[in-house]
Amino acid sequence: MARILSVSGSPSATSRTARLLRHLDEHLRAQGHEVAVLDVRTLPAGPLLAAEFGHPEIVRATRAFAQADGVVIGTPVYKAAYSGLLKTLLDVLPQYALAGKTVLPLATGGSTAHVLALDYALRPVLTSMGAAHVVPGWFVVDKDLAVDPEGALTIAPGTAEALTQVTDTFARALHTAFPAPVPVPVG
Template sequence: MKKIALISGSYSLTSRLNGLAAYAQSYFGSRARLDVIHVHQLPAGALISADYKDRKITEANKLVAESDGVIVTTPIFKASFSGILKTYLDLLPQHALDGKVVLPLALGGSPAHVLAIKYALEPVLSELGAQHIIQGAYTIDHQVKRADNGRFEMEREAARRLERALRQFEENLQRLEASPVISH
């Protein structure tokens, strides 16, 4: 079974960004083990002081290290990804994403910031060793609604884009598994 780490750069569990994470969990169902790292639930002191030895930080980093693929979700503010996400990404080892398939998903207030994934987030993911970055999906926040039951509902167009990105992510996970490993 594939292991996927989903790093959520949201600031709360009620954020509509969590609708993207819920969609990914629903998409994979029992086909993969999906571990969610809610960065805002990691110790603030450890994040701010860059305490990579903190137990909760090392546990989160272990989930990333043991994963086959990583999904990174973030709100987009002022044409960039969330600061809390950057704070956590700074605590990952330098080559933490090497050999992993990576999918960035973002939620923003308008289509004006759609390129933030490409020009703000992807360079940081590349710096962490990501070589297999799948084209991300950008969702406008009004396309994700909070339902009365605490769940999220996605507008059809946004769901189609997410589904396409997740399918490409899954196909690349399978392709990477099938390719021979070359050791140096």
């Protein structure tokens, strides 16, 4: 199956965006995919902001993108656009870091007024970075994500169903782009 990089562009340690991504990561793992996680907020701020391309953590993040067949990118929406933290990471990656990759964009926000941030702010950047296929993403309104005192995520039923559909569409696109090897008969 495919190697997937799951990227959270949220600056918050208690992010609903990151929790949502971890939920979807488990769904993709259950389908047999290998999922690696990159929380952009864990990268060192100085080297990230100074675009120190040779810094070991920036090199590690760049390598994670290079090794992935598919990328899930999640971001909170602020001021009708994806997070500045995610923008900073995308700026330090090579121009064609997404070349040949299938990408699933996801966003969370307080109001459906920001739903177009995926198509008008994030999608053009992902496409310009060479993504082979940016599948239809999904915007999740914050009220549809509840976190209990133990940190468990509950997703509103309609939203959960929609997220399963977009995640499965992403997985099918990966399967088409990177089909499982066919066993060769011996003898």
